[in-house]
Amino acid sequence: MANSLSINGTDYVEFYVGNAKQAAHFYQSAFGFQPVAYAGLETGLKDRTSYVLRQNKITFVLTAALTPDSPVAEHQRMHGDGVKVIALWVDDARKSHEDTVAKGATSYIEPYDISDEHGEVVLSGIKTYAETVHIFVERKNYNGPFLPGFTEWNPEYKPENTGLMYVDHIVGNVGWGEMDQVAEFYRTVMGFDQLVSFDDKDISTEFTALKSKVMASDNLRIKFPINEPANGLKRSQIEEYLDFYIGAGTQHVAMATDDIVATIKQQRNRGVDFLYVPETYYDTVTERVGEIEENMETLKGLKILIDRDKDGYLLQLFTKPVQDRPTFFFEVIQRKGAKSFGKGNFQALFESIEHEQSLRGTL
Numbered sequence: 001m002a003n004s005l006s007i008n009g010t011d012y013v014e015f016y017v018g019n020a021k022q023a024a025h026f027y028q029s030a031f032g033f034q035p036v037a038y039a040g041l042e043t044g045l046k047d048r049t050s051y052v053l054r055q056n057k058i059t060f061v062l063t064a065a066l067t068p069d070s071p072v073a074e075h076q077r078m079h080g081d082g083v084k085v086i087a088l089w090v091d092d093a094r095k096s097h098e099d100t101v102a103k104g105a106t107s108y109i110e111p112y113d114i115s116d117e118h119g120e121v122v123l124s125g126i127k128t129y130a131e132t133v134h135i136f137v138e139r140k141n142y143n144g145p146f147l148p149g150f151t152e153w154n155p156e157y158k159p160e161n162t163g164l165m166y167v168d169h170i171v172g173n174v175g176w177g178e179m180d181q182v183a184e185f186y187r188t189v190m191g192f193d194q195l196v197s198f199d200d201k202d203i204s205t206e207f208t209a210l211k212s213k214v215m216a217s218d219n220l221r222i223k224f225p226i227n228e229p230a231n232g233l234k235r236s237q238i239e240e241y242l243d244f245y246i247g248a249g250t251q252h253v254a255m256a257t258d259d260i261v262a263t264i265k266q267q268r269n270r271g272v273d274f275l276y277v278p279e280t281y282y283d284t285v286t287e288r289v290g291e292i293e294e295n296m297e298t299l300k301g302l303k304i305l306i307d308r309d310k311d312g313y314l315l316q317l318f319t320k321p322v323q324d325r326p327t328f329f330f331e332v333i334q335r336k337g338a339k340s341f342g343k344g345n346f347q348a349l350f351e352s353i354e355h356e357q358s359l360r361g362t363l
């Protein structure tokens with residue numbers, strides 16, 4: 001029996017937000033996500049509304065409450081805007097549920113069928129860290145735009161995409177001492193392995209620190225780094241997240257591009273706020289990463305970060321938090337052979353984050 005749950009990829013990521021209509025506009029205008037589907041009062045929902053957006057293989061669902069007693073409202077009140085669902089595309093949603101629950105997962109949704117004129121989908125779900133859940137989506141007998149229950153959403157306003165291709169990895173922040181237990185959940189329940197990478201060590205600056213383990217499915221289509229805070233002189237960015245999210249949750253979604261220069265240029269022009277990168281970062285970068293194909297002045301102009309491991313190099317950049325609370329953010333990444341996650345950039349990144357934490361008075 002294959003140990004790893006057979007997962008074809010990330011199906012969608014669902015955010016619970018305060019105002020889905022306005023969030024959808026932001027994802028369209030700033031990141032270039034394309035409108036796909038909608039559900040709400042018009043489709044028979046009573047307590048929530050959802051907008052579905054897509055860019056190549058990345059699908060986001062933005063959901064907001066319509067009533068104060070909706071579980072979406074409760075989640076939003078507690079956590080602010082954030083990721084509720086990391087949905088996984090599987091061939092058999094019943095078996096995925098049965099197998100994971102048998103291995104100790106807590107059920108979130110018992111398997112059920114749902115259909116419309118485009119065919120049938122089977123859905124089921126389990127809980128992962130804190131209030132975050134995995135939904136298993138079996139869509140081999142379905143050819144509609146998203147899921148049954150959603151109607152096509154086709155507004156005239158459709159800004160061009162920015163070259164985002166697929167979800168590279170999704171990072172979870174968990175509490176003090178919880179990383180091993182969450183990593184063990186992915187090992188025993190999902191059959192994931194720990195990716196041995198040079199990211200799996202304590203990472204620290206003068207003030208703050210974190211520990212990280214990267215768990216991955218055997219086909220490497222799913223990669224979940226899990227962070228926990230480590231002892232530092234001051235409050236780490238992981239602790240700041242935990243304090244404002246009120247517990248564990250998804251820290252960032254990394255989205256891959258084939259041309260990070262074009263992607264970042266577009267997104268900067270459209271108002272995406274990226275993390276501040278100090279000028280001094282570029283003084284020593286060539287020493288650290290060696291020769292790269294891209295023009296260093298172009299990367300410096302756009303403040304794109306570079307890191308190298310034994311397999312190659314990668315280019316990446318992180319947004320500032322995309323909601324009011326200093327919690328969830330995005331990463332844009334282009335891999336040029338590298339299989340790791342940018343540990344060499346963490347130092348520069350941390351100094352930058354600490355600078356912004358000090359502005360917020362939360363360091």
Ligand code: FE2
Nearest residue numbers: 171254331341
């Ligand atoms: Fe990342």
